[in-house]
Amino acid sequence: MKIGDVAKTTGCSVQTIRFYERKGLLxxxxxxxxxxxxxxxxxxxxxxxVKQCRSLGMSTAEVKTLLDIKSRPEQSCxxxxxxxxxxxxxxxxxxxxxxxxxxxxxxxxSTCDDEKTVRDCGILNYLQA
Amino acid sequence: MKIGDVAKTTGCSVQTIRFYERKGLLxxxxxxxxxxxxxxxxxxxxxxxVKQCRSLGMSTAEVKTLLDIKSRPEQSCxxxxxxxxxxxxxxxxxxxxxxxxxxxxxxxxSTCDDEKTVRDCGILNYLQA
DNA sequence: GTAAACTCTATACCTAGTATAGAGTCAAGC
DNA sequence: GCTTGACTCTATACTAGGTATAGAGTTTAC
Numbered sequence: 643m644k645i646g647d648v649a650k651t652t653g654c655s656v657q658t659i660r661f662y663e664r665k666g667l668l669x670x671x672x673x674x675x676x677x678x679x680x681x682x683x684x685x686x687x688x689x690x691x692v693k694q695c696r697s698l699g700m701s702t703a704e705v706k707t708l709l710d711i712k713s714r715p716e717q718s719c720x721x722x723x724x725x726x727x728x729x730x731x732x733x734x735x736x737x738x739x740x741x742x743x744x745x746x747x748x749x750x751x752s753t754c755d756d757e758k759t760v761r762d763c764g765i766l767n768y769l770q771a
Numbered sequence: 772m773k774i775g776d777v778a779k780t781t782g783c784s785v786q787t788i789r790f791y792e793r794k795g796l797l798x799x800x801x802x803x804x805x806x807x808x809x810x811x812x813x814x815x816x817x818x819x820x821v822k823q824c825r826s827l828g829m830s831t832a833e834v835k836t837l838l839d840i841k842s843r844p845e846q847s848c849x850x851x852x853x854x855x856x857x858x859x860x861x862x863x864x865x866x867x868x869x870x871x872x873x874x875x876x877x878x879x880x881s882t883c884d885d886e887k888t889v890r891d892c893g894i895l896n897y898l899q900a
Numbered sequence: 901g902t903a904a905a906c907t908c909t910a911t912a913c914c915t916a917g918t919a920t921a922g923a924g925t926c927a928a929g930c
Numbered sequence: 931g932c933t934t935g936a937c938t939c940t941a942t943a944c945t946a947g948g949t950a951t952a953g954a955g956t957t958t959a960c
Binding site: 687690691694695698699708711712714715716717718719720722723726727729730733734736737740741743744746747748750751754755756757758759760761762763765766769770 | 816819820823824827828837840841843844845846847848849851852855856858859862863865866869870872873875876877879880883884885886887888889890891892894895898899
Binding site for chain 4: 902904905906907911912913915916918919920921925927928930
């Protein structure tokens with residue numbers, strides 16, 4: 643399978659696939675005579691794994707860590723749990739931050755309507771306070 | 772006031788202040804004989820305005836737009852409201868995305884504990900499905 | 901045989917800063 | 931007057947996670 647086909651199959655762009663390879667999230671695959679990348683099933687599955695992790699908001703560093711752990715199937719999976727729980731905590735914190743932000747913005751938005759001049763704008767007043 | 776004092780006063784770093792100047796969020800201020808930036812009160816207030824907007828999650832482009840509008844005090848402030856409401860909507864959408872993400876992560880985390888091997892890890896299984 | 905579609909590498913761009921290097925400036929102490 | 935340390939200057943490189951190009955080579959269809 644060539645990179646364009648892999649892109650269609652997985653929904654990742656061709657550039658993104660090459661980017662993941664450079665980042666070490668995908669192995670250096672074999673090349674054809676014309677120097678085209680040739681993908682095997684295992685690598686395509688790994689790309690789907692990476693994509694899934696990324697869609698769950700993990701950083702490439704986190705994904706790389708997971709891939710490392712994944713390559714040692716006999717060991718304990720405790721550090722996988724740790725990583726996921728840590729990531730989950732980060733998401734919870736981010737949600738809290740954004741909810742606080744939302745309150746501030748709603749607060750601010752309520753101080754003005756469309757029928758004032760810039761000089762008398764409640765929002766601008768809020769922002770300057 | 773020199774840039775270091777402005778940094779202390781506002782809580783922005785010296786580099787960030789210069790960065791904002793380059794981005795057009797701050798004017799090109801006067802220079803001393805030794806080519807040091809000399810800040811007046813209005814510019815310091817503008818920096819505080821920028822900082823406040825940024826702390827509300829606005830992009831520098833949004834802040835620049837606000838500054839532009841702010842400079843025409845006689846006009847209607849309708850587009851300020853529009854900008855803020857749009858930004859608020861973005862925040863709400865982001866919160867929803869993160870909440871969906873949180874559910875997925877919790878779901879995934881619940882499929883495994885620390886007492887399995889990597890081979891049998893519920894989380895990895897989930898990520899590969 | 902040629903044209904279109906594909907792939908290759910390398911490089912630049914994006915956001916919102918942060919972190920350096922190397923040079924110049926200023927104020928205090930001696 | 932001279933040195934030392936703290937400050938400032940510009941320019942450049944780096945971060946994450948890609949995206950977008952340029953210019954060259956390859957493959958495929960007709």
